[in-house]
Amino acid sequence: MDNNIIEQKKYKIITYGCQMNLHESEKIGGLLCERGYTATDDETKADVIVFNTCCIRENAEDRAEGNIGALKKLKAKNKDLIIAVGGCMTQQKDFAEKLHQTFPFVDIIFGTHNLEDFGRLFDKKLTQKKKLIEVLPHEEAIKEGTPKCRTSFPNAWVNITYGCNNFCTYCIVPYVRGRERSRKIEDIVSECRQLVKEGYKEITLLGQNVNSYGNDLKDVDFATLIDEVSKIEGKFRLRFMTNHPKDLTEKLVQAIARSEKTCRSVHLPVQAGSNRILKLMNRRYTREDYLEKVELLRKYIPDVAITTDIMVSFPTETEEDFLDTMDLASRVKFAGAFTFIYSKRKGTPAEKMDGQIPEAVSKDRITRLIELQNNTNREQSKEYLNKTVEILCEDFDQKKGMYLGRDTHGRMAYFKSEKNLIGQFVDVKITKTGGISLIGEIIW
Ligand code: 5AD
Ligand code: SF4
Numbered sequence: 001m002d003n004n005i006i007e008q009k010k011y012k013i014i015t016y017g018c019q020m021n022l023h024e025s026e027k028i029g030g031l032l033c034e035r036g037y038t039a040t041d042d043e044t045k046a047d048v049i050v051f052n053t054c055c056i057r058e059n060a061e062d063r064a065e066g067n068i069g070a071l072k073k074l075k076a077k078n079k080d081l082i083i084a085v086g087g088c089m090t091q092q093k094d095f096a097e098k099l100h101q102t103f104p105f106v107d108i109i110f111g112t113h114n115l116e117d118f119g120r121l122f123d124k125k126l127t128q129k130k131k132l133i134e135v136l137p138h139e140e141a142i143k144e145g146t147p148k149c150r151t152s153f154p155n156a157w158v159n160i161t162y163g164c165n166n167f168c169t170y171c172i173v174p175y176v177r178g179r180e181r182s183r184k185i186e187d188i189v190s191e192c193r194q195l196v197k198e199g200y201k202e203i204t205l206l207g208q209n210v211n212s213y214g215n216d217l218k219d220v221d222f223a224t225l226i227d228e229v230s231k232i233e234g235k236f237r238l239r240f241m242t243n244h245p246k247d248l249t250e251k252l253v254q255a256i257a258r259s260e261k262t263c264r265s266v267h268l269p270v271q272a273g274s275n276r277i278l279k280l281m282n283r284r285y286t287r288e289d290y291l292e293k294v295e296l297l298r299k300y301i302p303d304v305a306i307t308t309d310i311m312v313s314f315p316t317e318t319e320e321d322f323l324d325t326m327d328l329a330s331r332v333k334f335a336g337a338f339t340f341i342y343s344k345r346k347g348t349p350a351e352k353m354d355g356q357i358p359e360a361v362s363k364d365r366i367t368r369l370i371e372l373q374n375n376t377n378r379e380q381s382k383e384y385l386n387k388t389v390e391i392l393c394e395d396f397d398q399k400k401g402m403y404l405g406r407d408t409h410g411r412m413a414y415f416k417s418e419k420n421l422i423g424q425f426v427d428v429k430i431t432k433t434g435g436i437s438l439i440g441e442i443i444w
Pocket of ligand 1 (some may be wrong): 056057170171172269271308310311340341342343344345
């Protein structure tokens with residue numbers, strides 16, 4: 001084969017959903033890079049387009065379906081274009097078949113359980129005309145060594161667990177990602193060590209519930225893992241997501257507190273502030289338990305920034321339940337919150353529950369919640385004024401003409417610089433505060 005021709009081939013990956021998916025797209029990209037392909041942003045120039053889908057909420061699914069549908073024209077123009085669809089959406093029962101019927105021009109359909117096998121599927125597709133649909137019904141043992149084409153320097157994502165055992169009643173994840181499996185501690189630590197050696201300045205450990213890391217292994221837990229990764233020499237930041245309040249123990253909080261590498265921010269999804277709703281959600285903690293975890297974090301890490309996920313309009317949620325959520329949010333004063341309207345997911349226990357909430361009520365609730373959170377953000381931002389914070393420069397914002405990065409609390413700051421500072425730690429004096437983002441000047 002002629003290598004020059006292979007080198008010119010291009011791929012584009014379109015990712016929906018969370019960091020977990022973004023990292024999985026880095027693996028799909030790695031498998032394509034290994035085959036001589038390079039990334040492009042322009043889909044009209046791509047030889048392969050991969051959709052890495054998410055099914056956690058209906059809007060993510062709708063967007064993906066719309067975008068896949070829009071490729072019909074491109075495929076009609078370029079018969080050699082390979083279109084692949086993978087991720088959580090295709091892993092849902094019968095969904096791959098539906099996708100195949102709706103979008104017959106898609107060439108490869110694969111699931112979450114055989115993502116690591118995408119390279120083999122791709123090779124097979126190059127030698128045959130027939131469409132390939134391979135979605136495994138169950139998870140397989142963890143495969144190590146998949147190449148990665150990382151896209152988020154100076155941050156690097158590192159998987160520590162796959163799957164979830166919690167079965168929150170609204171959530172589709174346990175059905176499409178299978179039972180929780182932990183990577184071996186030595187594999188994780190050696191990946192992190194290598195990343196630091198390569199110059200990455202931030203490592204984010206990923207799992208649906210990182211706090212239960214090691215439950216399926218011997219003699220290790222998440223606290224041990226934090227201790228071990230923190231021992232790696234060199235200046236870098238350690239982050240992790242996401243946590244589950246029921247599994248955030250004192251031992252773990254102590255490990256976070258004593259680790260100099262670990263950022264002073266913890267993402268602790270609360271979902272709701274009403275005990276009745278938390279029970280229906282099968283979250284296995286009460287609002288009182290959650291507030292105790294917040295106290296625990298603040299006892300050992302006084303300046304910790306706690307961020308969260310909050311859902312409104314779970315089936316049967318009353319105004320009183322919602323006010324409990326508002327009350328909890330105003331007590332905790334989250335440093336940031338992702339807010340969602342409950343979205344009915346097929347096959348989950350909540351799908352069968354009576355008392356779905358009308359859209360107008362949901363919109364009103366989420367608007368009030370966002371307003372409350374915006375006020376908290378503004379208040380907290382004011383405290384940054386005239387302070388100097390250490391920022392890890394992550395990117396350049398073309399529109400603003402400014403560099404940006406985050407402090408140890410995860411707070412974003414923008415600043416000007418003549419030099420490219422991406423990947424460097426810089427001291428920034430905050431001169432202007434608005435909503436959640438800050439503006440400052442570099443102190444050289
Ligand atoms: N509807 C709305 N939000 C959901 N999440 C998970 N499942 C659903 C659903 N069915 C939210 C939760 C979770 C975050 C990743 O997504 O808040 O923490
Ligand atoms: Fe979904 Fe709950 Fe598992 Fe998070 S912990 S992935 S919300 S089932």
